[in-house]
Amino acid sequence: MSVSSTPFAVSFTEVATALAEAGFAASACLPPPTALDPSGFDRMLADGVGDLGWLEESRDKRLDPRFLLPTARAMIVAAIPHQHQARCGDLRRARYAAGKDYHHVARRALGRIAASLNARHATPWLHRACVDSAPINERTLARLAGLGWIGRNALLISPNLGSWLLLGVLLTEAPVVPQPGPHGADRCGRCTACESACPTRALMDRRCLTERCISYLTIEHDGVIPADLARLFQGWWFGCDRCQEVCPWNRKAPGPGDGRLAGDERDTDILAVRAADFDVHFAARAIRRLGYQRFRRNLVVACASLGRDLPPADDEGDVVRAQRVELRAGV
Ligand code: SF4
Ligand code: SF4
Structure with a gap:
């Protein structure tokens, strides 16, 4: 069966269940946007990104999520909570670094879910799992997918989960039925x-x-x-x-x-x-x-x-x- 003639859609519930079992507390699915609004990214570049010159070099790719998998039919965005207690002394490190390297933990989890999709549907769909590991803007995509809003601290905030979250994106050829999350409206209010x-x-x-x-x-x-x-x-x-x-x-x-x-x-x-x-x-x-x-x-x-x-x-x-x-x- 060729990928382009796949006659059925995959229920997002099936994917969301697997994500939840892997520890992802929130997830949503959208068709990959063809382009993202460049204004925020360009403003960041204009402010200066220091040693992160590769951000500028990869600008065009970052603004088109399909660059990483042009045949993608679905974009699954998921958030997994990390340690939210400081667990250190007055010499402090970020909480996400308390545990194992999230790049590996979260990315491998997305990879396993992709592999199990192929196995269940007996179809060799291609996938690309991204957890701070490829030129893609996980935070913006999470907002677009309705997982939360970008707060004044420039982080994604979920009304249910807060911001102690690691974000991952799975671009996939699997025809997963879109299901956006319910959030996205800015809820910072007057807080500063x-x-x-x-x-x-x-x-x-x-x-x-x-x-x-x-x-x-x-x-x-x-x-x-x-x-x-x-x-x-x-x-x-x-x-x-x-x-x-x-x-x-x-x-x-x-x-x-x-x-x-x-x-x-x-x-x-x-x-x-x-x-x-x-x-x-x-x-x-x-x-x-x-x-x-x-x-x-x-x-x-x-x-x-x-x-x-x-x-x-x-x-x-x-x-x-x-x-x-x-x-x-x-x-
Ligand atoms: S923006 Fe946030 S992470 Fe960066 S220095 Fe300020 S408080 Fe710390
Ligand atoms: S403005 Fe307040 S609510 Fe918004 S991100 Fe900052 S601390 Fe959180």
């Missing part, structure tokens, strides 16, 4: 709590200024963190959750949808981690992607932002030494 709480004043006019955001500076930025921002970090060394901690829609957030996203590690022993054991210490976690030198740079900054000095270690590289110089110069 996230803007006020942001340590570096990165939020303004309903957007996040990439180059001021601690998440970008600690995870994506390669070089030295400017001292004027570094001193505002409030102890964050991997990502930042401040604009979600204060969001009233997170008061009733559910627990992790998959036990592997809960995380057993409290990350209170991180100052003792050295280059030789970094990979093992953070095995299978998103933090490992940092690499030791940026990890150490971040610790130097986080400690300094709490008024503490982190004594030098003999395995520190150029970026860490340069960060120490930057902090001393910025005092």
Whole structure:
């Protein structure tokens, strides 16, 4: 049977049930939009994206979700809750990093669901599972699919689930019956709590200024963190959750949808981690992607932002030494 002549549609209920069993607390299905409104993306580029030059290079692809699978008939968007408790000391890391690397957990779950669709319907449909792993804008697509709205903190917020969510998109040739979610209307109202709480004043006019955001500076930025921002970090060394901690829609957030996203590690022993054991210490976690030198740079900054000095270690590289110089110069 050729894919183009497939005579039946797949019920979304079938897919949604499988997603729920895998821990995805919300999902919806749409035909892949041919193009997305570029204004928000272009404004972000115009504000500056620092070391994320690949965002600009992939602009056109990101604005056409079908780029990743031109024969796609359906776009399934799903959200899986991650750990929503801090579970760390005053040296803080983003909650999503408490557990196993979500890229693997969520993407593999979507891949298994795609494979089971093919098996049940005995059809070799092609699929593409994306979890922060391809040039596609999961957040915008989740809003279009009716999973929630984009808040003033520039994150997707579900009225039922809050924003402690990881988003995934499954583009598929399977002819899944469209079923949008019920949400999408902006429900921030007059609240501006996230803007006020942001340590570096990165939020303004309903957007996040990439180059001021601690998440970008600690995870994506390669070089030295400017001292004027570094001193505002409030102890964050991997990502930042401040604009979600204060969001009233997170008061009733559910627990992790998959036990592997809960995380057993409290990350209170991180100052003792050295280059030789970094990979093992953070095995299978998103933090490992940092690499030791940026990890150490971040610790130097986080400690300094709490008024503490982190004594030098003999395995520190150029970026860490340069960060120490930057902090001393910025005092
Ligand atoms: S992640 Fe932190 S630094 Fe970035 S916008 Fe939110 S509160 Fe501000
Ligand atoms: S803190 Fe308030 S303004 Fe910010 S995203 Fe949440 S509801 Fe919206």
